[in-house]
Amino acid sequence: MEAPYIVIISTGSEITAGRSLDTNSGWMANQLFELGWKVKKFIGLPDDPDLILSELKALKQLAETRPVLVLMTGGLGPTEDDYTLETVLKLSGKKSYSVEKAKIRLQRIYESRGKQYSDILPTVLRQTHVPEDCKTLDNTVGIAVGFVEPIGTDSYLVCMPGVPSEMKEMFTRRLVPELKRIYPRENLVQKTKWLWNIGESLYQKDFVETHRDELFQNVEWGVTANRGYIKCIFQSTDSKPLERIIQKLETQYPKIISDDVFEFVHEHLISEKLTIAVGESCTGGLLGKKLTDFPGSSSYFVGGFLTYSNEMKDSLLGVPSDTLQSFGAVSKETAEAMAKGISEKTKADYCISITGIAGPDGGTEAKPVGTVWIGIKTPDGSVQTHSYIFPGNREGIRENASNTALFLLYQSLKKRNV
Amino acid sequence: MEAPYIVIISTGSEITAGRSLDTNSGWMANQLFELGWKVKKFIGLPDDPDLILSELKALKQLAETRPVLVLMTGGLGPTEDDYTLETVLKLSGKKSYSVEKAKIRLQRIYESRGKQYSDILPTVLRQTHVPEDCKTLDNTVGIAVGFVEPIGTDSYLVCMPGVPSEMKEMFTRRLVPELKRIYPRENLVQKTKWLWNIGESLYQKDFVETHRDELFQNVEWGVTANRGYIKCIFQSTDSKPLERIIQKLETQYPKIISDDVFEFVHEHLISEKLTIAVGESCTGGLLGKKLTDFPGSSSYFVGGFLTYSNEMKDSLLGVPSDTLQSFGAVSKETAEAMAKGISEKTKADYCISITGIAGPDGGTEAKPVGTVWIGIKTPDGSVQTHSYIFPGNREGIRENASNTALFLLYQSLKKRNV
Incomplete structure (x- = not known):
């Protein structure tokens, strides 16, 4: 038909x-x-x-x-x-x-x-x-x-x-x-992948357009764009071209995963009885909000600090004013000190800090609008920091930063489960 | 034409x-x-x-x-x-x-x-x-x-x-x-009003339908629904029926205002050089996020506390465990103690606390899902508390609670300007 x-x-x-x-x-x-x-x-x-x-x-x-x-x-x-x-x-x-x-x-x-x-x-x-x-x-x-x-x-x-x-x-x-x-039809095979820290248009240009003739014969594709990540769906009546696409994707994009980060984080924090606390500057509470979107989040989310001003970074999280003065509020050192401060005050297994420039003002040549540092203290007590320059407007940068913080949490939880 | x-x-x-x-x-x-x-x-x-x-x-x-x-x-x-x-x-x-x-x-x-x-x-x-x-x-x-x-x-x-x-x-x-x-046309007169803590369908039933024949001749109306408030627009080529509608609205709805709360709060906190800090439980950071949506919010928003667990309400904000045990985390007493705790830790002019049951679980007969207490410490040092039972799902209740907290802030700022 x-x-x-x-x-x-x-x-x-x-x-x-x-x-x-x-x-x-x-x-x-x-x-x-x-x-x-x-x-x-x-x-x-x-x-x-x-x-x-x-x-x-x-x-x-x-x-x-x-x-x-x-x-x-x-x-x-x-x-x-x-x-x-x-x-x-x-x-x-x-x-x-x-x-x-x-x-x-x-x-x-x-x-x-x-x-x-x-x-x-x-x-x-x-x-x-x-x-x-x-x-x-x-x-x-x-x-x-x-x-x-x-x-x-x-x-x-x-x-x-x-x-x-x-x-x-x-x-x-x-x-x-x-x-x-x-409307009966042939059986469709479908593959879903999430790519992190890449935009839809770049993906379309660098992947879909570039490999259209070589990979996309007899394949339908779709993409849902979000702040910080895209969800890619591929369909075909034949599984072989899909496997070739996934293989190519995995070579081209290191941050490719097969899980919904938000669900994975929620389920694994609960099942592994882990707790989490946050310290947010430029996101102003958005990460905490996202961590409490799911019912039942009280079993892992203990709380956090909104340290928007430098004074609060110092008084609430003990970020030394030396650090703030020498390296600035948006720096590796401040993100690290914030994560340590959250850990000290809450004793949570995971402690995530975010500090950045959401704009539209406040950017410099060395630290343009969109610059964000994220610190993450893992259950073994170590603190890792990561820096990004996120695209978009104020809202986009804040969404990007809080979603990416959850992606870092996902990566750490995933490692525990390998 | x-x-x-x-x-x-x-x-x-x-x-x-x-x-x-x-x-x-x-x-x-x-x-x-x-x-x-x-x-x-x-x-x-x-x-x-x-x-x-x-x-x-x-x-x-x-x-x-x-x-x-x-x-x-x-x-x-x-x-x-x-x-x-x-x-x-x-x-x-x-x-x-x-x-x-x-x-x-x-x-x-x-x-x-x-x-x-x-x-x-x-x-x-x-x-x-x-x-x-x-x-x-x-x-x-x-x-x-x-x-x-x-x-x-x-x-x-x-x-x-x-x-x-x-x-x-x-x-x-x-x-x-x-x-x-x-498309030239007669000059339209337009009036805009915001009604707080009322839903669109109730407004349509209790106001528009009820007064349709009496008030809405030669008047076009529109309404934009949001969590916690609705924005009502009335249009006519004649200003008299609009005046009658506004008069009726003002008798029927005490929480009727002529300002956009979010813009008013932003502008007045800046122009009056006031600072604000928050302490959030069920909203998990959403109020802080909303307070930092506008560029320039760093001039008033100093920071806050996400005290999701009872331990954090105690350790970060000094809510006595006695209070938490006797009255519960969702109570007038806890909201008040949280507001005082924020004030002590941040010295901000305004300190707003939110504690409630966002659901879907955790409700009781005495405190059903949607029950929210909001505390607000004003610049004179006094603390007022307000309670609500918000409708909707988890997301709706959290949006409602944080928007309503901003409405309380608006009311207090407005009083200073009378």
């Missing part, structure tokens, strides 16, 4: 008014890429039934010429401006019915809140309705039921809630198996 | 592959709303000249029936997959020419990097090209020139770079005056 022409539609006036960012479409496109599919078009529409209907009609017409898959989110809620069901019924000429399982679930939710079935407003009950003769997609997070409405030969309109947590659960658990059934 | 039918197009395979989030469209929609215009549709397209051309053709056709304004970003760069100029030339049947001013600017940039004009690659030079007979939009941040191409009676296709910093500057400085000239 021909690969479907995929269109993602997000409805919601909050999106087209710029009040809220549509993160659903990108998330779905990413998931679809991992299944081996590319999206042809994103569409964002306000809560306007006429605009939505005319868009769906045009797509239904397109489905007369080729397989079309439309993924639409939003408009399934209980408020006045939720028009999705009504619009799809107009498009198909069908009637709707209330899905028994969803009705019972709604009833239980009401009862658990001490309310009765009769309390349920018609607009709330409407969320359990779907068009006749379509595949329903259960909602295990919220109330609104999703559905897959046929719109032509091998063509479907999928409607899902716009609440990201509901959509994601429904997409992964209900929709993906259905899509694999509807 | 009829208001134009506005469509925003973002091109870039990184967008439709979900590798990068399109923030340009929402930003432009927001700006257009402030000018009194609503967007009918967002479109995201991969770097595929056929798809882009067919979309533009359809919009040009629509322009035969009504005024259409298309704002397109992306595809003006120097790489192979930048197709915007080529596509617009196909659409219009025009030729392009190199804008002299832009060419000179590019030449100067090359010379400042020690390179010669002859070093400029043809694809780089292409960025100075625009179609004949159209209004050009200067780029003062990057290289690619933007342009406004007529596509019908009172209808235009605006092409701008996809790099946000270049697009924003071009939009604000070059495009907005042009749009005001092309």
Whole structure:
């Protein structure tokens, strides 16, 4: 079967008014890429039934010429401006019915809140309705039921809630198996690698463009760029070209790894019963924030020091004012003294210090904006320091510095596990 | 003249592959709303000249029936997959020419990097090209020139770079005056207010829906939701209904203000030469991070303590273990002792402490997930404490707590200025 022409539609006036960012479409496109599919078009529409209907009609017409898959989110809620069901019924000429399982679930939710079935407003009950003769997609997070409405030969309109947590659960658990059934395809092999301290454009130029003819025949590639690292995905129906790519990558980039640093750090600090403390200057708390993003981080993160001023570096962490004067606040010596100071005050197994120039001001020829020193005291008591010149604006430099500090922590944890 | 039918197009395979989030469209929609215009549709397209051309053709056709304004970003760069100029030339049947001013600017940039004009690659030079007979939009941040191409009676296709910093500057400085000239309209009056510690949906239900008939005749409204606060915008050609709305808002919501808290805090700490230090538990550094987001924050932010564990609350901030045992780490007493401890260690004018339960675990019936105590020591030496139960997930609670701490700081700074 021909690969479907995929269109993602997000409805919601909050999106087209710029009040809220549509993160659903990108998330779905990413998931679809991992299944081996590319999206042809994103569409964002306000809560306007006429605009939505005319868009769906045009797509239904397109489905007369080729397989079309439309993924639409939003408009399934209980408020006045939720028009999705009504619009799809107009498009198909069908009637709707209330899905028994969803009705019972709604009833239980009401009862658990001490309310009765009769309390349920018609607009709330409407969320359990779907068009006749379509595949329903259960909602295990919220109330609104999703559905897959046929719109032509091998063509479907999928409607899902716009609440990201509901959509994601429904997409992964209900929709993906259905899509694999509807559009069967050869088995894809996929490889994922993370490259640290390199940017997306440099990677594209130096790796993808340079080796395109030699390595990328019959291979699809994708890259997600983040501050300090990129995540690279490669797909093929044949595993051999993927192995050649990975081999080449490993020769070209020493900081290539196969783990998600953030998850690895979280899991290994817990499983190895290790503790960590931080001392931050230019990042102002961002590293501590990242170390406490995951629930359960209290088992390893004991605390830290925000030593933004030189006085605090001295008074809180005992960085000698001699060191600060001779070498400057942004120096190997200060990063080292900070790491030692954190260790003394907290006795944590790992102690990480960051000191740098986030800009836009404060740079010099010898220490330009973006210069960052990171110190890391490891459980054996030794302190290593590393220096970087990070690219980007103030925010980019701070993100880069705190992510890279976590990468250094990852490398040390990884060594313990070899 | 009829208001134009506005469509925003973002091109870039990184967008439709979900590798990068399109923030340009929402930003432009927001700006257009402030000018009194609503967007009918967002479109995201991969770097595929056929798809882009067919979309533009359809919009040009629509322009035969009504005024259409298309704002397109992306595809003006120097790489192979930048197709915007080529596509617009196909659409219009025009030729392009190199804008002299832009060419000179590019030449100067090359010379400042020690390179010669002859070093400029043809694809780089292409960025100075625009179609004949159209209004050009200067780029003062990057290289690619933007342009406004007529596509019908009172209808235009605006092409701008996809790099946000270049697009924003071009939009604000070059495009907005042009749009005001092309589509003249009655003078709009606009009022902006911030409401703290209230959510968007509650505001819509309790204020907008409730007072729709009575207050919102001839008034457009918009709201931007954030963690801990919402920004409300009201527009009308008549100032009287706006005044009635503001009056009603002020009776209904005590935490209504006319300032951007983050900017106000930054500016006033600097101008009044005040210093600040923090002590964070559940936010793990997020408050410190926010206080150092702006360049120049080193003039007021001295530093702080991340006292995530009880031991650190005791050893770093001197919170008595008695207090921690009797009242718990999340309590008025602990928040107060933390604020005093910060003050003792740093001597800062303002000292803010945060301690709470970010979840998802750790909640009890008496102290559910979301419970947060904030302590604030003001320059007069007194310490006030405030408690909240913030909604949302772990991330939401932490954002809420740190933003609200800044709101408390704002309120205190504001009082000094009455």
